[in-house]
Amino acid sequence: MESLNPIEKEVFDYLRRSPLVYISATEVSKNVGNRKWFNADKNWARPILRRLEMDGWLESNPFGEYRVKARADIETSFRDALGKAGMSLGDTAIITSDDAKGRG
DSSP: OTTSOHHHHHHHHHHHTSTTSOEEHHHHHHHSSOHHHHHHOTTTTHHHHHHHHHTTSEEEOTTSEEEEOOOTTSOOBHHHHHTSTTOOGGGOBOOOHHHHHHHO
């Protein structure tokens, strides 16, 4: 997180509150930062969101909405991911035979 400037961190923290939900740039612009920014430009956060996406912090859907991208340092097992709605199975760790023995 050290690499994010204060406004990027604020945007990231806002999206992190709903990690499985894609949120529009307009909604982020409305709920983060100074209200005057939103009144001047309803999509002021779009360049920040795009930069965070390019840096691997966020992911977007075809509608231009954003959410926090599952990071490699936050491992989720494949079995755990099966029970979570919206979890991409491509962002999971492989269950080894040692893991399976411990779960009985």
